[in-house]
Amino acid sequence: MEKIFLKNYKGFRHQIISLEQVNFLVGENSTGKTSFLKVVNLLSSAEFWYDYEFNNNEVELGYFEEIINKQTEDKFFQLGIEKKNENNENDEFRILFEFHELNSIPILKLMKVNIANFDVLINFSPKQIRYRIKQENRVEYEKWVNDFDYPNTYKVLSRPFRRGILPVYYITHLIGSEILKGNNLQKFRPSFNNEMLYSNYKWLAPIRAKAKRTYESYKIKFSPEGEHIPSILRQILSGKNSKDKAKIISALEQFGKDSNLFNKIEVRELGKKNSSPFEIIIKYEDLEIKLPNVGYGVSQSLPLIIEILSSKNTCFSIQQPEVHLHPKAQSAFGSFLFNAVKIDNNKFIIETHSDFTINRLRYKLHNSKKDIEFNSKVLFFERGSEGNTITNININKDGSYSEKVPSTYRDFFIDEELKLLEI
Known part of the structure; x- marks a missing residue:
């Protein structure tokens, strides 16, 4: 969870x-569903964990005043997560970010994170990074995010840095190196993927790419709109791994049958080379129809189904x-x-x-x-x-x-x- x-x-x-x-x-x-999905995307994106960027290729959250709650009198907003530690399933990774405004941009001002057996409270200023530590408070996450009872003594991070460009994993590594010794330091190995909410994450757009009469074979890179799906489908249907191929085709055709959207799907090559274009044929018993000529439900659901199956x-x-x-x-x-x-x-x-x-x-x-x-x-x-x-x-x-x-x-x-x- x-x-x-x-x-x-x-x-x-x-x-x-x-x-x-x-x-x-x-x-x-307007009850917050899309805003919530966007923050899930944000907390699962490399851009955010590397440089705290609130806009990426898939979602845009905008400027500080567009993100902060309109009713609050506070001058900040906070985001946080708790998840299983990928290096130790018996342990949780917890983190909290606090962002303030600078020239209409959200700027990281405070971070709270658990490092090994410690809770660390980190403050960022233009000239330095300071932190305070205490023994890990093993309470429910609901209480942990509100616990700011730390010793008054700060430590200053000794490494040189430029404000705003230190990724989370690098900050935790630097502080972990200072507060942990011997075997404990060897066990503490932060990694970039470990911090992200979901290291394997895909955002599927509500409107998928429009069906085409023919497709090129080189579009393999993932896109939320599913522009790469025809090439993925071609790879699946022409694949040599008969076990995976049979499983995916069986599940695809089962969905087609259950939904009454199609019976079978076929890729028809328009040349003998791997680089040759191809077309996608939808089959209904003895009837064959090119993908652009079938109902919108088929062309819009197909990228979704194939992406998940693969x-x-x-x-x-x-x-x-x-x-x-x-x-x-x-x-x-x-x-x-x-x-x-x-x-x-x-x-x-x-x-x-x-x-x-x-x-x-x-x-x-x-x-x-x-x-x-x-x-x-x-x-x-x-x-x-x-x-x-x-x-x-x-x-x-x-x-x-x-x-x-x-x-x-x-x-x-x-x-x-x-x-x-x-x-």
């Missing part, structure tokens, strides 16, 4: 969010995967998610308004409760006078909801159904 701490961030005044392997983000518009041990953030899918296909996506977690150990953070997808996953859990090792939940977002709040609604191993289901959550889907009945 991972935890994210938000204080004065966007519409959130003070919130801790626990994440499981499957997380459905549900709520009305990944293992990866966390995906997905916005409204049900867009352009009819109810049967939305339900089929719920079954697909279930298998993607169970078989390939993937994780999902999904913004959705589809109870078809959620309920199908719950149904799959109910029928397979004896074999399930992963946890799932709904994060219900609401907007109130004090800002946005998130309510955890755990999904039990038998598919039922936990006892604490707010009435507003059930009303959310009931209201949607009543609106449809008025049509």
Whole structure:
């Protein structure tokens, strides 16, 4: 389980969010779902952990005044995480960042992090980095983020530096080298990937690349819009690893059958060289149709399905995967998610308004409760006078909801159904 701490961030005044392997983000518009997905992306991006950059190729959070909560009187916002230490599963990695404003840019002013058996409070100024230490406070993360009771004595980091360019792993390495001795120092080996919320992370855009009549074979680099997916599909279908190929094709065709979107998919080569262009053919029994000529639901869902099928041990953030899918296909996506977690150990953070997808996953859990090792939940977002709040609604191993289901959550889907009945 991972935890994210938000204080004065966007519409959130003070919130801790626990994440499981499957997380459905549900709520009305402007309740913070997209803001939350963006901070997950941020905390899983190399740019942020290297130079605390709030804008990358996938998300833009903007200037300081666009990030800080509009209602707060504080002059800062805080972000933090707790996760299993990848070097020691019995230990947690905890960190808290505090950002202030300088020329409209968020500037790192304070960092709190656990290094070995110590909690370290680090202050940044234009001329130096100072830190204070104490024995690690092994309390719940909810209490840890509010604990600033440290000795008054500061130590100044002795290494030369330029403010704002020291990555987290380098700062923890320098301070760890000063406070740890002998064997303890040998055991402490910070790494760049270890700090990130999810080291294997993919952001899938809500609108995928438009289908084309022909594709070039060289577009392999990942893009959130799925422009690389046709080449990945070609590699899969022409691959020599028959076991992986058969597994992916079987899962792909099963989704096509369950969703009634297609029966089979074929890549048709337009030349004999590896560099030759190719086209994608969608098959319905005896009928063959080129990808641009089929329904939008097929061309928009295909990049999503293939990206997930070709990944293992990866966390995906997905916005409204049900867009352009009819109810049967939305339900089929719920079954697909279930298998993607169970078989390939993937994780999902999904913004959705589809109870078809959620309920199908719950149904799959109910029928397979004896074999399930992963946890799932709904994060219900609401907007109130004090800002946005998130309510955890755990999904039990038998598919039922936990006892604490707010009435507003059930009303959310009931209201949607009543609106449809008025049509």
